[in-house]
Amino acid sequence: MRCPRILLPALALALVVLSAAPAAGQGEEVPAGRGFGARFLQALIDGVQFGVIIAITAVGLSLVFGTIHLINFAHGEFVTIGATFAFFLNASPAGPGWHLIPAAAAAVLFGALMGAAVDRGLWRPLRARGTGLINLFIVTIGLSLLLRHIVLVLYGTRPASFAQYDIQEAIDLGPVGITPRDLTVTLLSILVLLGVAALLQRTRIGTAVRAVSVNRDLAEASGIDVQRVVLVVWMFGGALAALGGVFFGLVEIITWDMGFKLLLLMFAGIILGGLGSAYGAMVGSLVIGIVAQVSTLWFPVDLQYAWALLVLIVVLLVRPQGILGRRERVG
Template sequence: MRLSRLLVPAFVLTFTALAPATAAAQGDGVPRPPTFPARAAQALVDGIQFGAIIAITAVGLSLVFGTTHLINFAHGELVTLGAVVAFFVNVAAAGPGLHIVAAAAIAVVVGAVIGAIAEVGLWRPLRRRGTGMINAFIVAIGLSLLLRHLTLVIFGSRPGSYREYDLQEPLTLGPVGITPRDLTITVLSVLVLVGLALLLQKTRIGTAIRAVSANRDLAEASGIDVQRVVLFVWLLGGALAALGGVFFGLAEIVTWDMGFRLLLLMIAGIILGGLGSAYGAMAGSFVIGIVAQGSSLWFPVDLQNAWALLALIVVLLVRPQGILGRRERVG
């Protein structure tokens, strides 16, 4: 009797443990992994969202390069500052804090102000002194390191997240799934990019920006206030970087080096699309985002940025001026 009392519970436990395996072997009631077309469609949706975030942050960097010929290596820190400012306003130490929409608006204003201060207080005086491009690049790298480690001291090394829209059930759209938060980020990003394109094409300041990017000396001789245009570009670039930082923090998480991790992809998108072309930066950023997410179908996620940069190399071997860049004579 004692032996039977011991064997019966053991038999029940063994049967319970083996039942799922048996059901899996028979294929009854066990969800099967998604097919490759479904996973490819999901990767495409994720890539479009990621590319839209890269595009918002890269356009400002591209406009700055087009008007000043400066690759601002501190642009990634503007992305981080936007996300961190929104985090502190949203997740207040004392009190409930503001909603993420209001926090994002404040972060965009702060990003624009920081961009303007950098132009008036640093880059304009350096241009007046005739500072060379190599020296300006070194200054930009030093400014990037300074801002990044100041953010580390103030924000800390622990990641954080916003209060709203943290956990959501995904919406199923055919073979793909996307949360309402990610869908909103993608739609808003595309709307911002469309609005920026209309600004560049339909407004006087947009025409002036394109003129300065095409030929600075000729634009100045035509009566365009180049200094005012450059200041506006820095304002716009700082605002877009901060907005992209908020979107990036919503889609993933807020960290002290998030902008630095995104900087290489921004530069890759700009070069891929064509240096100095805002529309090229948009197109190149979407390509980089889609390739980065699509590569995870075959390779580890840790290598997705490497494959995106490999796509950049391949395109430049075929078309050195980039997707929407123009050929230029050298010498």
């Protein structure tokens, strides 16, 4: 039945809406003197950039839900930890002062190891004891609070930025402009998403992940090591979350609660695209990012997330399974 699968993420969205604050705007501002067409194109480019970053962080969250039906409320903290770990290696006075590229690679590796540690040390024992999904969901909220305040103690409340690629002049592309940093982040994000799609479609582990997502019991009966697949999904999700955190901190700014603020849009993209579908998470996140940025042409920036969620509500009223979700029989 579809309704219970939508009820839990809807609850997560409600919890986040009550406490999440909108982040700063994305991309380059277009002077007010330019025409509406130029401002629309600029907002569209900014929306694509924002959307692909959300998609990178949301794919892992969607895969975890698809394989074990767990809504990981702590996924936003994985994003924050990836960004702050890279910052420590790159720009912190107490860090080694690495260049951003190796620092980002180390953060991705750390995110994968963190995902593996959380699965082996927490979720696997709880699943073995037969803990219910509601109880697991509550545990993810507690884990989120724990990790967020650990980051707060270690990192502090002061916003910061990476040492490289901080201030750049925009490249004029006709009526729009984009900095080399933002263009690189957007292109890299698109390449990563294409790589994820290729991994899921053309590799044995990708086929196993899709099989477990469709029918866990049948996949296990077919000889697939479900526990290994779940471990790989957690590692993959942690690595993507860390990478998304580095990208988001690069185009915006690094704060101790940046992942928690982004979590609202991750959930929106996943539900909009279709629960448990990695491709749906990509499409839904892109739509959310574009709507959030284009809405600023008519409405205040503080409302950009509200309009994105309005699109989510409308789509769910018309197509409850999401854009790429499959309709299921009831009864």
